[in-house]
Amino acid sequence: MSWIDLLRMSASNLKRRKLRTFLTVLGVVIGTASIVVMVSLGLGLQKSVYDEMEQSGGLTTINVTGSGSVGDGMMHSSNSDNSDKSDEASKYIDDNCVKKxxxxxxxxAAAPIYETSAICLKGKYEGYISLYASTPEGLRMRDIKLADGGTFPKSGTGKLELVYGNNVLTNFSERGNNSSGYWETGELPDxxxxxxxxxxxxxxxxYYNSQSSGGFQVDAGTDGKGTSNVPQSAKKHIVTASGVVAGGVDDYNVNSYYxxxxLDTLKQIMKKEFKGRVIPGQPSTKSGKAYKEFYYSSAQVKVDDMSNVNDVAKQxxxxxxxxxxxxEYMDSMKKQMxxxxxxxGGIGAISLIVAAIGIANTMMMSIYERTKEIGVIKVLGCSLKNIKQMFLIEAAFIGLLGGIVGNMVSFAMSGAINMVTAQSSALGVEGNISYIPVWxxxxxxxxxxxxxxxxxYFPALRAMRLSPLAAIRSE
Known part of the structure; x- marks a missing residue:
């Protein structure tokens, strides 16, 4: 018997028992859809982690920090004066370290990074922002995707240009009314x-002291001579945008809130404004004096090849x-993923195992119903191998049809999951939380x-072993 004949007979047998075939296929559909959707959730999470990793420099980037933190929440170091720093202080990152x-x-390449916070004012609105300052090369290493018309800040102009994250506006609210922000009203500031x-x-x-005292500084430090060393009102710097990170307010990525x-422009402005005082976030001596050097929050080091990352990190x-x-982060994430x-996948596989039991039951019932038919084709000279192949093809048809429909259902479920999670920014994951690749x-x-x-397989073996004479005589 040819393969065409076997395929025709198998398809005909399945068509004759439409309801049973439909119910068996439905079990495979549910099982396939379950396992595909479950695995797609894990793949979506893995893909989002990898995408975020690429935005933070990729697999050839090393992030370096010193023994003491620099930036918001900086604590005073234990050094006694400005000229004789201890070995602990030497582990702060400065220009000399970045050069090394x-x-x-x-x-x-190696680029310094300085992170601090600031306040932005526009009309009646006030916003708390996280500043991320680096060299032009360091910003390019960050792999920031800008919206159309945007450019990176220029260096050496003396004018501070900003690239706003696409979610920065959600941090703005009306001054004196913290309940008027985006997260409370659902409306962005104008x-x-x-x-x-x-x-x-x-x-x-x-700024906050002047707000609480109506413009009069009430809690200023002194320089030891009874005079205030903090200005009565905060200086306001006019800033403009050179670009905005691509994406809407509902699109989250690693750069959204920065x-x-x-860096050089920000340093010049801060050194001028805080001349004679400690720049916020910078370390100071035990007596509260500022160091001559400017220290960075961290440094980003770009290695030529992934195989050399561990050696450079060790140095x-x-x-x-x-x-x-x-x-190192990726290796850890791979194990978790x-x-x-x-x-x-195991949860989804349970449904497919149940479907397999349904297929076995269907095939066994088919053998009992077609016992006489099996005996006739054996007497007519059909080989045992062909009989076995016929039942295996029927079972494979059920699996294939259930797999095709199950994948269609999986894509529909995946789309629905991504649509719902995109509305609520579930888990803070960028992009789709469910991802179904071709493989x-x-x-x-x-x-x-x-x-x-x-x-x-076992029902096919039973059909193959049936006695032709006994099968013909059966009712």
């Missing part, structure tokens, strides 16, 4: 980040600095067919 990092073997200029305040202590600027650690690499996918579709189809054939 850049001279290491296999290092393509500000065009790209076109409108703003006032930016770096000296937040002076405001980026040129920097030996220099006394703290190191985090995306390679493998466990998550195994659990989710998952192909594997699920093959797996559904395999499950069908395995479930139909």
């Amino acid at each position: 990092f850049g001279e290491l073997e296999h290092v393509k 500000i065009d980040l790209m076109k409108d200029s703003m006032f930016m305040i770096l000296d937040q202590d002076a 405001v980026f600027c040129d 920097i650690r030996e220099m006394g600095y703290n190191v985090e690499t995306n390679v 493998a466990v998550i996918q195994a659990v989710l 998952l579709v192909l594997i699920s189809l093959g797996f559904a067919m395999l499950v069908g054939m395995v479930a139909g």
Whole structure:
């Protein structure tokens, strides 16, 4: 018997028992859809982690921090004076450290990073922002995707230009009314980040003190001579935008809530404004004096190849600095993702196992109903191998049809999940939380067919072993 004849007979047998075939296929559909959707959730989470990793520099980037934190919440160091710093203070990251990092073997580039906070004012609105300052090269290493018409801040102009994150406006509210922000009202402030200029305040202590005292400084420090060393009112710097991070207010990415600027320009402005005082976030001596050097929150080191990342990281650690690499993070995440996918896939596989039992039951019932038919085709000379193949093809048909429909259902469910989670920004995950690649579709189809054939194997063996004479005589 040819393969065409076997296929025709198998299809005909399934058509004759439409309801039973439909119910059996439905079980495969549910099982396939369950396992595909469950695995897609794990893949979506993994993809979002990898995408975020690329935005933070990729697998060849090393993030370096010193032994003491620099930036918001900076604590005073235990050094007694400005000229005789201890070894602990030398582990802060300055220009000399960044230069040394850049001279290491296999290092393509090293860029300093300074993170601080500021206040932006526009009309009746006030917003708290997180400033991320770096060199032009450092900002490019960040892999920031800008909206149309945007450019990165220029260096050496003396004018502070900003790149706003696409979610920065959600941090604005009407001054004196904290309940008027986006998260309370659902409405964004009437500000065009790209076109409108703003006032930016770096000296937040002076700003809040002036607000509480009606413009008069009430809690200023002194320089030891009885005179205030903090201005009575905070200086307002006029800033404009050079770009905005691509995406809407509901699109989250690793850059969404940052405001980026040129590091050299910010340093010049801060040194001028805080002349004779400690710049907020910078370390100071035990007596409260400022150091001559400007220290950075961290440094980003770009390595020429992923295979050299661990060696470079080891050298920097030996220099006394703290190191985090995306390679180490990825290895850790791979292990976690493998466990998550195994659990989710296992949950979905249970449904497919139930479907396999349904296929086996259907095939066994088919054999009992077609006992005489099996005896006749055996007497007519059909080989045992062909009989076995016929039942296996029927089982494979059920698995294939269930797999195809199951994948269609999976895409519909995945789209619905992504639509719902996009509305609520579930888990803070960028992009789709459910991701179905082509290879998952192909594997699920093959797996559904395999499950069908395995479930139909023992019924096919029973059909093959039936005695022709006994089968013909059966009622």
